[in-house]
Amino acid sequence: MNKTNKTLKNLVNSNLYSRYSGFLSLSNISLQLIDTNGDILLEFNPSPDFCKLVCQEDDKRICSDYISRLKSGKGDRFTCRYGLTNILLPVDVNKQTIGYVVGAQVYSPDSEYQKYLIDIMAIAKDKKLEPEFIAKSIAAIKTIEANKVDIHEQLCNHIAKNISYDFSESINNTDKAIARLSIEKEMLEKKILDLEAKNMSLVVNPHFLFNTLNSIARIAYFEKSHTTEELIYCLSDLLRYNLKQDDELHTIGNEMDNIEKYLYIQKVRFKNRLEYDINIADDIKHHRIPNMIIQPIVENALIHGISPKRDGGRIKIYAEKYKNDINIFVMDNGNGFPKEVLQSLQQPENKLGIGFRSTDKRLKRYFGDCYGLKIIKSDYSGSTVTISIPTKPNARR
Structure with missing residues (x-):
């Protein structure tokens, strides 16, 4: 791996997502960072399920319509074979394209x-997926007015330029973090004001919340309060993820990133009374x-389980793959679920069980009645809850 690719990878592995959290709240349309080969490095906002499961070769590589248009220094807005509008913008450093924001x-x-012209049956046969799942993924694709796509393109362009700036700083090994934060803050504020002026229908409250949290995080950075800075970034990411009330599927990796931020915040609160371990294999x-x-x-x-116990306890999350199924544990x-909570899970009229039942119903709706949520153990030695899903959307028994 050359120095350029290594530095770009390190940049992605840093808190790149957190830096743009307030800015990204302006749009919930797909936005990703890819390398020059078309491999996905970071999902700011995920692609529609249809694009991921039908058009892409796999979850880690953008679709062939994009790959055929990857030209150094060239941006594009194009319509794909299925009629979707797509944006492609280069990330350039010293007149060299190192990646793209799409x-x-x-x-x-x-x-x-x-x-309505898409041949669902042909795709289902080719991809070995259920026609019902294909139809549902097509119906979930958003329809967006042209002016909002224009605004989203401005967001993509601004993020591409800021990544270029971050990359230039990293590749030259210079220590300009404080100066960069100040410049970036100024640029973001000006761009947000410009975008809000062009489209007053943008959601203000979440944006205001995320922007405020990130501003506080920057102050914590300047004051070298690194724990406070990390807490605020985690909270900002957590809130934004929780506000994604769409009906799309997310990767287990994204879910675990969100849970890790939640547990990090709780760890600061409970201190030594809470330990946690997350072990999910890459495959x-x-x-x-x-x-x-x-x-x-987990909550x-x-x-x-943990909170009522004087000495606290440990939460462990892991997953196992067996044949066509995945079980998440x-x-x-802790002390186990109280008796009244366990009883409530069997009583539809009792509000205490609503969360578990709704979760189970969502899983069954997506994957079939053989999948869902089960409490397989709950006593004074602790509790174990499992989530079962298929490895493929059509793996229904």
């Missing part, structure tokens, strides 16, 4: 009719699951 993957009001992380499935279970383990060594 996104949109939406229909316009004028092209929305093309979703499981790319599989997809409805968003916000795992966190409520219940903390509230009902959430274990704790």
Whole structure:
């Protein structure tokens, strides 16, 4: 790996996502960073399920329509074979393209009719997926007005330029972090004001919240309060992820990143009374699951299992793959669920069980009645809850 590729990888592995958290709240349209070969380095906002499961070779590589248009220094806005609007913008450093910011993957009001021309049965046969799943993924593709796509393109362009700046700073090994933060803050504020002036329908409250949190984080950075800075970035990411109430599937890796931020915040609160361990193999992380499935279970383990215990306890999350199934385990060594909570899970009229039942129903709706959520153990030695999903969307028994 050459110095350029290594530095770009290190940049992605840093808190690149957190730096743009407030800015990204302006749009929930697909936005990703890819390298010059078309491999996905970072998902700021995920692609539609249709693009991931039908158009892409796999979760780690952008679709062939994008790859055919990767030209050094060249940006593009194009319509793919299925009629979706796509954006492609280069990330240039010293007149060399090191990657691309891509996104949109939406229909316009004028092209929305093309979703009804897609041959669902042919795709289902080719991809070995259920026709029902293909139809559902097509229906979930967003239709966005042209002016909002224009705004999203401005976001992509601004992020591409800022990544170029970050990369230049990293490749030259210079220590300009404080200066960069000040410049970036100024640029973001000006761009946000410009975008808000052009489209007053943008959601203000979440954006205001994320921007405020990130501003506080920057102050903590200047004051060298690194724990406070990290807490605020984690909270900002956590809130934004929780606000994604879409009906799309997210990767298990993304879900675990969100849970790790949640547990990090709780660890600061509980200190030595909480320990946690997350162990998910890389070959499981790319599989997809409805968003916000795992966190409520972890939260219940903390509230009902760990919190009442004087010495606290440990939460362990791991996953196992067996044939066509994946089982995710959430274990704790707390006091177990109270008797009334366990009873409530069997009583539809009792509100205490709503979270578990709704989670189970969501999983069954996506994957079939053989999958879902189970409490396989709950006593004074702790609790174990499992989530079962198929390795493939059509792996229904």
